[in-house]
Amino acid sequence: MNLEELAQQIDDEGRLPADAGLRDYIASQHPADIAGFLSRLDNEPAWQILSALPLTLRASVFGYLEPSEQAELARHTRRGELAAIVSEMNADERADLFNKLDEEQQQALLPALSQAEREDIRRLASHEEDTAGAIMTSDYATLRPGSTVREALDQLRLQAPDKETIYRAYIVDEERRLLGSIRLHDLILASPQAGIDQLMERNLLTVKITDDQEAVAQQISKYDVLALPVVDEENRIVGIVTHDDALDVLEEEATEDFLKAGTVGGIEESVRDASIGLLYRKRITWLVLLVFGNLLSGVGIAYYEDTIATYVVLVFFLPLLIASGGNAGAQSSTLMVRALATGDVVMRDWGRMLGREVLIAILLGGTMAVAISGIGLWRGGPDIAMVVALTMVLVVMVGSIIGMSLPFLLNRLNLDPATASAPLITSIADAAGVFIYFAIASALLFGGGE
Amino acid sequence: MNLEELAQQIDDEGRLPADAGLRDYIASQHPADIAGFLSRLDNEPAWQILSALPLTLRASVFGYLEPSEQAELARHTRRGELAAIVSEMNADERADLFNKLDEEQQQALLPALSQAEREDIRRLASHEEDTAGAIMTSDYATLRPGSTVREALDQLRLQAPDKETIYRAYIVDEERRLLGSIRLHDLILASPQAGIDQLMERNLLTVKITDDQEAVAQQISKYDVLALPVVDEENRIVGIVTHDDALDVLEEEATEDFLKAGTVGGIEESVRDASIGLLYRKRITWLVLLVFGNLLSGVGIAYYEDTIATYVVLVFFLPLLIASGGNAGAQSSTLMVRALATGDVVMRDWGRMLGREVLIAILLGGTMAVAISGIGLWRGGPDIAMVVALTMVLVVMVGSIIGMSLPFLLNRLNLDPATASAPLITSIADAAGVFIYFAIASALLFGGGE
Numbered sequence: 001m002n003l004e005e006l007a008q009q010i011d012d013e014g015r016l017p018a019d020a021g022l023r024d025y026i027a028s029q030h031p032a033d034i035a036g037f038l039s040r041l042d043n044e045p046a047w048q049i050l051s052a053l054p055l056t057l058r059a060s061v062f063g064y065l066e067p068s069e070q071a072e073l074a075r076h077t078r079r080g081e082l083a084a085i086v087s088e089m090n091a092d093e094r095a096d097l098f099n100k101l102d103e104e105q106q107q108a109l110l111p112a113l114s115q116a117e118r119e120d121i122r123r124l125a126s127h128e129e130d131t132a133g134a135i136m137t138s139d140y141a142t143l144r145p146g147s148t149v150r151e152a153l154d155q156l157r158l159q160a161p162d163k164e165t166i167y168r169a170y171i172v173d174e175e176r177r178l179l180g181s182i183r184l185h186d187l188i189l190a191s192p193q194a195g196i197d198q199l200m201e202r203n204l205l206t207v208k209i210t211d212d213q214e215a216v217a218q219q220i221s222k223y224d225v226l227a228l229p230v231v232d233e234e235n236r237i238v239g240i241v242t243h244d245d246a247l248d249v250l251e252e253e254a255t256e257d258f259l260k261a262g263t264v265g266g267i268e269e270s271v272r273d274a275s276i277g278l279l280y281r282k283r284i285t286w287l288v289l290l291v292f293g294n295l296l297s298g299v300g301i302a303y304y305e306d307t308i309a310t311y312v313v314l315v316f317f318l319p320l321l322i323a324s325g326g327n328a329g330a331q332s333s334t335l336m337v338r339a340l341a342t343g344d345v346v347m348r349d350w351g352r353m354l355g356r357e358v359l360i361a362i363l364l365g366g367t368m369a370v371a372i373s374g375i376g377l378w379r380g381g382p383d384i385a386m387v388v389a390l391t392m393v394l395v396v397m398v399g400s401i402i403g404m405s406l407p408f409l410l411n412r413l414n415l416d417p418a419t420a421s422a423p424l425i426t427s428i429a430d431a432a433g434v435f436i437y438f439a440i441a442s443a444l445l446f447g448g449g450e
Numbered sequence: 451m452n453l454e455e456l457a458q459q460i461d462d463e464g465r466l467p468a469d470a471g472l473r474d475y476i477a478s479q480h481p482a483d484i485a486g487f488l489s490r491l492d493n494e495p496a497w498q499i500l501s502a503l504p505l506t507l508r509a510s511v512f513g514y515l516e517p518s519e520q521a522e523l524a525r526h527t528r529r530g531e532l533a534a535i536v537s538e539m540n541a542d543e544r545a546d547l548f549n550k551l552d553e554e555q556q557q558a559l560l561p562a563l564s565q566a567e568r569e570d571i572r573r574l575a576s577h578e579e580d581t582a583g584a585i586m587t588s589d590y591a592t593l594r595p596g597s598t599v600r601e602a603l604d605q606l607r608l609q610a611p612d613k614e615t616i617y618r619a620y621i622v623d624e625e626r627r628l629l630g631s632i633r634l635h636d637l638i639l640a641s642p643q644a645g646i647d648q649l650m651e652r653n654l655l656t657v658k659i660t661d662d663q664e665a666v667a668q669q670i671s672k673y674d675v676l677a678l679p680v681v682d683e684e685n686r687i688v689g690i691v692t693h694d695d696a697l698d699v700l701e702e703e704a705t706e707d708f709l710k711a712g713t714v715g716g717i718e719e720s721v722r723d724a725s726i727g728l729l730y731r732k733r734i735t736w737l738v739l740l741v742f743g744n745l746l747s748g749v750g751i752a753y754y755e756d757t758i759a760t761y762v763v764l765v766f767f768l769p770l771l772i773a774s775g776g777n778a779g780a781q782s783s784t785l786m787v788r789a790l791a792t793g794d795v796v797m798r799d800w801g802r803m804l805g806r807e808v809l810i811a812i813l814l815g816g817t818m819a820v821a822i823s824g825i826g827l828w829r830g831g832p833d834i835a836m837v838v839a840l841t842m843v844l845v846v847m848v849g850s851i852i853g854m855s856l857p858f859l860l861n862r863l864n865l866d867p868a869t870a871s872a873p874l875i876t877s878i879a880d881a882a883g884v885f886i887y888f889a890i891a892s893a894l895l896f897g898g899g900e
Contacts, residue, residue, distance in 0.1 A: 030655065032673045153638070160639050167617050167634070184617070184634060188603065189610050205480065221701065223482045224514075224694040226676070243693045244674040247700065251671065254704035255788055261711060262784025262872060263777065271789040272799055276806060280813050283781050287814055287846075288821050290777050295825065297769035302829075305762055312755050315765060319747035319772065319880055327713065327740050327873045331733050334712025338705055339721040349722055356726060363730050364737055371738050375745065379752075396737075422712060422872040423777045430769055 003029060003037040010045055023052050031057060035064035038073075039270075047076040059088030067093075068269045071100035083112030090164055092137035092245070095124030124239070132216045133209040135249060136230045136239030139164040143171050143196060145179055150192035156184065164242060167226055171200050176236045178204060178229060206231045209238060214253045218343070220246035257341055260418040261334065263290070286423070293427035297322065300434035307442050313380045314441055317388050320372065322433035325395030326426030328364055329403030332357060333420045336407040340417045350408045357404045358397065365396030387444050391437045398436065399429035453479060453487040460495055473502050481507060485514035488523075489720075497526040509538030517543075518719045521550035533562030540614055542587035542695070545574030574689070582666045583659040585699065586680045586689030589614040593621050593646060595629055600642035606634065614692060617676055621650050626686045628654060628679060656681045659688060664703045668793070670696035707791055710868040711784065713740070736873070743877035747772065750884030757892050763830045764891055767838050770822070772883035775845030776876030778814055779853030782807060783870045786857040790867045800858045807854045808847065815846030837894050841887045848886065849879035 003026070010016060026034060026049060034053075038046040038061065050058055050073065062070060062085050074082055074097070086094055086109065098106060098121050110118055120138055127133025141159045143152050156166045169187075171180045180200035190199055206229050207216045220228055220243055227240040256266045265282035267274055301308065308314060336353070339345035345353065369389040376385030403425045407417035453476075460466060476484060476499060484503075488496040488511065500508055500523065512520060512535050524532055524547070536544055536559065548556060548571050560568055570588055577583025591609045593602050606616045619637075621630045630650035640649055656679050657666045670678055670693055677690045706716045713736035717724055751758065758764060786803070789795035795803065819839040826835030853875045857867035 028653075030653075030673060036672075157638055160635060166638070184638070185610060188607055188616070188634070203478075203480075221694070221697040222486075223480060226693070243676075243697070244671070247671040247693070247697060250697065250700060250704075251792070254700075254708075255792065258704075258708060258711065258788045259784055261708065262780050264781050264784055267785075270794050271785055272795050272803075276810055276813070279785075279806075279810050283778070283810070284814055284817055287774065287777055287781070287818055291770060291774055291818055291821055294770040294773045297773075298766040301765050301769070305765075308765060309759070309762055312759055315751050315755075315758060316748040318765075318768075319751070319884065320741060320744040322769065323744045323747075323873075323877065323880065324737065324741055326876075327737055328733070330712050330873055331714050331737070334709055334714055335717075335721055335729075338708045342701070342705065344720050345722050353722075356729075360726050360729050360733070363726070364734055367734055368737055368741050371741055423773075423780055423876075426776075426873075426876065427773065430773065434769065 003033060007037055007040040010041055016045055016048060023049075027053055027057060031060040032064045034061045039065060039069050043072055043076055047073055051077075051081065055084060056088060059085045063089050063093045066269065067096045067100045070097045071105075074101060074105060080112060082109060087113060087117060090137055091120055091124060091139045092135060092164075092239075095121050096134075098125045127209060130213045131209065132207045132211040132213060132230045132241055133239070135213050135216070135245045136209075136241050137164050137245075138239050140227070140229070140237070140240040141166045141169040142176075142237070143169045143182070145171050145173065145197055147196050148192065149187055149190045149194045149196060149199070152182070152187055152196050153192075156187075165227060165240075170229055170237055170240075171196065172237055175234075176238075178206065178231055178235055178237045180204065181229070204229065206235075207241065208232075213249045216241050217246040217249040217253070221250065257337070257418045260416070261337065261421050263287070263421045263423050286421075290423055290427050293424070294430060296427075296431035297434045300431060300438065304434075304438035304442065307438055307445075311380075311384075311441065311445060313384060314387075314438070316379060317372075317376070317384075317391075318434070318437065321388065321391050321395055321437050322430040323426075324368055324392060325399030325429040325433040325436075326422075327399070328361065328396040329399030329425040329429045330422035332400045332403030333407055333425045334403075334422065336404055337417050337420060340407055340411055347408065347411060350405070353404060354401070357400050361397040361400035362393065364400070365393035368392050368396060383445060387437075387441045390444075391433075391440050394436050394440070395429065395433040398432050399425070402428055402432070453483060457487055457490040460491055466495055466498060473499075477503055477507060481510040482514045484511045489515060489519050493522055493526055497523055501527075501531065505534060506538060509535045513539050513543045516719065517546045517550045520547045521555075524551060524555060530562060532559060537563060537567060540587055541570055541574060541589045542585060542614075542689075545571055546584075548575045577659060580663045581659065582657045582661045582663060582680045582691055583689070585663050585666070585695045586659075586691050587614050587695075588689050590677070590679070590687070590690040591616045591619040592626075592687070593619045593632070595621050595623065595647055597646050598642065599637055599640045599644045599646060599649070602632070602637055602646050603642075606637075615677060615690075620679055620687055620690075621646065622687055625684075626688075628656065628681055628685055628687045630654065631679070654679065656685075657691065658682075663699045666691050667696040667699035667703070671700065707787070707868045710866070711787065711871050713737070713871045713873050736871075740873055740877050743874070744880065746877075746881035747884045750881060750888065754884075754888035754892065757888055757895075761830075761834075761891065761895060763834060764837075764887070766829060767822075767826070767834075767841075768884070768887065771838065771841050771845055771887050772880040773876075774818055774842060775849030775879035775883040775886075776872075777849070778811065778846045779849030779875040779879040780872035782850045782853030783857055783875045784853075784872065786854055787867050787870060790857055790861055797858065797861060800855070803854060804851070807850050811847040811850035812843065814850070815843035818842050818846060833895060837887075837891045840894075841883075841890050844886050844890070845879065845883040848882050849875070852878055852882070 141156055141163045143155055156169060160166050167184045168181050170178060172178055180202045181204060182196055182200045186199055205223055209230055209232055227242045229237050230239045232238050259266060263286035267282055369392040372392060373385045373389045376388040406420040410419055411417045591606055591613045593605055606619060610616050617634045618631055620628060622628055630652045631654060632646055632650045636649055655673055659680055659682055677692045679687050680689045682688050709716060715732035717732055819842040822842060823835045823839045826838040856870040860869055861867045
């Protein structure tokens with residue numbers, strides 16, 4: 001039996017199996033796996049299992065849960081139990097959890113913690129969401145300038161049990177202003193008598209408390225570092241952001257962009273467990289906006305109602321043509337939204353991109369026109385085929401230009417380029433397509449006049 | 451002047467400024483920033499600047515470039531120069547570059563390297579793309595069982611200069627079979643006389659050479675580790691995958707999924723520098739497939755041509771109604787594709803998800819029907835308004851069900867769920883929408899018969 005099967009069994013039976021070996025089996029698994037297992041269970045059995053684990057493991061497992069799951073579970077605990085777990089957690093995870101608790105839970109928790117823990121939580125939990133301050137931890141190692149390598153190693157040995165990482169230590173003056181940093185790697189290699197002032201790196205990469213978490217994560221990725229120090233206005237170190245936080249942030253931001261591209265608002269908790277009301281709220285706004293956006297296509301059709309009444313066959317090609325403009329535009333916006341998000345393309349590339357896009361769109365539209373013109377001939381004769389082919393090239397070009405330019409425009413207006421979602425581009429391109437199609441049809445089929 | 455402005459200036463003037471301090475200024479920047487600067491330049495000036503840097507820095511900067519940019523630059527180098535850089539590079543980066551070189555370049559490079567380097571390149575470069583083998587490095591530290599902590603630290607000091615990380619060392623027997631691992635953190639804390647066999651972790655997380663790179667990166671993210679060892683069939687260690695590789699892989703895979711959601715094929719190089727031909731090829735297949743998919747909508751319209759001829763006003767609402775089904779479906783598929791990719795939802799959740807989706811779709815469709823029925827009344831009277839409102843609820847429901855189910859279906863068929871892109875869902879929902887709309891219209895407006 002593995003944890004997956006066990007979760008299934010508990011789900012089916014609605015209670016824990018009465019197996020004495022169960023606790024030991026679960027305790028032998030990796031904390032991250034135990035956390036994954038618990039988050040598949042209801043709160044009641046999840047808490048029963050969690051509270052049966054040894055304290056250190058319990059805190060570690062608890063730390064691997066999502067903050068929203070932690071807060072949920074916290075409701076099932078007695079005050080003392082929660083405090084014991086919280087004391088054992090990493091400083092940054094502890095602060096995240098604290099922010100998810102309701103006020104009553106917060107007030108119940110605080111008195112059970114030590115004063116130092118309380119102050120640390122208050123400080124870390126006070127930073128704005130999605131900033132470096134909100135994801136940093138205060139569990140970093142510091143050294144004083146003027147130490148020898150031997151003294152530095154002794155210092156790190158003392159600090160190690162409480163720190164998230166000792167692989168880079170920060171050298172600070174009395175006011176905690178950052179002077180430099182040194183890798184444990186280099187300390188190990190150096191002579192014990194050497195001074196750390198000669199060995200430390202002074203050209204420091206740092207981030208500010210208020211920096212956006214995504215930018216911080218991208219720096220960690222770009223510079224391939226284990227952690228980045230966070231400093232305040234006076235260059236005093238206040239925390240570090242570590243590589244595992246960078247991974248979580250990049251995953252979270254990728255999800256947010258992906259959902260936005262599908263016109264779904266950001267969902268912080270698991271989609272599996274999200275409520276009907278939450279999902280409704282995250283979806284309805286864009287759906288209703290797009291309904292009214294699509295009214296424009298209807299207006300175009302109404303305007304050409306006489307043309308349609310005369311040539312009903314035109315309606316046969318309508319969905320196909322307007323969808324093609326939207327599809328090409330969705331491709332262009334997808335490429336640009338991602339390229340702007342990863343920094344692959346910047347604002348001043350717009351002109352060059354646009355020129356290239358027009359050429360590509362002519363090639364794409366031309367290919368699609370050829371693909372469809374046979375059917376145009378068969379259903380409507382040469383005139384209709386000509387109208388359809390010409391429209392195809394034009395709608396693909398217009399759709400592509402809109403799709404490529406809108407992300408840049410949004411970026412220029414300091415809005416999120418990812419708002420240029422496929423459905424939005426499709427709506428705009430649809431409306432443009434209707435007008436292009438019937439304008440060409442009116443001109444060619446009625447010999448210039450309507 | 452910063453690097454960004456300097457790149458602009460070189461771009462404008464077409465040559466390097468004749469400034470003696472330039473080299474020192476550039477050399478004082480972070481290698482990752484220098485690499486970013488070089489990749490904005492043409493090959494000729496980029497190579498001029500690179501070759502003027504000290505060798506160690508040159509290799510480090512070169513390592514931060516994308517493999518395709520490295521291969522491009524490699525064409526400008528003389529044989530000896532490239533070999534000097536390659537010898538200094540990390541083992542995994544070296545192998546990636548080797549794979550990007552053409553055969554002639556490979557044959558020119560190999561004789562200039564040491565035999566150990568040649569063998570290492572051949573071995574690392576031989577693994578299949580997108581597997582753990584392809585992204586692992588052979589620069590990991592090993593220890594022998596039975597050592598004391600003091601001996602282990604001495605060993606690591608010897609190995610440190612060549613290794614990508616010594617923060618976790620792997621304990622192997624004579625056949626390099628993996629026995630356990632130990633953190634430098636724990637070695638530093640332990641008594642020098644202690645034996646590492648008592649200290650090492652035996653419950654090892656490992657991955658196989660052929661494991662998918664995305665799964666490996668997700669494990670690094672899940673377990674918050676610095677590196678994972680890669681083992682062969684006989685549990686012999688052959689390499690490690692490090693946290694910075696995990697970041698790169700997750701970013702790469704997020705881009706791939708994002709592009710796929712916009713029906714664009716994966717593009718490995720920078721979108722900014724991609725050729726027109728490449729972008730055309732990555733886009734045309736889906737566009738043409740979707741043209742023929744959208745024909746189905748045309749067929750639906752042709753089938754109901756008489757209805758349309760009698761009630762031309764119905765066409766006014768056509769784009770809006772069929773787009774709404776597609777938009778709701780695109781939202782559902784977006785949610786499911788991402789949830790399946792992150793493991794948030796698994797196959798057996800389908801039933802539960804579907805039930806919830808139907809309820810949400812009724813709420814969404816109901817809201818949208820209310821939003822549009824006023825305009826239905828105004829343009830077409832109560833009968834048309836009724837047809838439009840009823841159709842809206844139904845197309846949103848059908849679109850949502852299709853959008854939610856297709857990713858699961860693709861997953862079940864061992865295809866990539868991300869293939870269920872917004873444009874594909876929209877095409878299917880469009881066709882369904884046409885039939886639903888005119889079927890309801892025929893039934894209600896003609897009193898049951900057509």
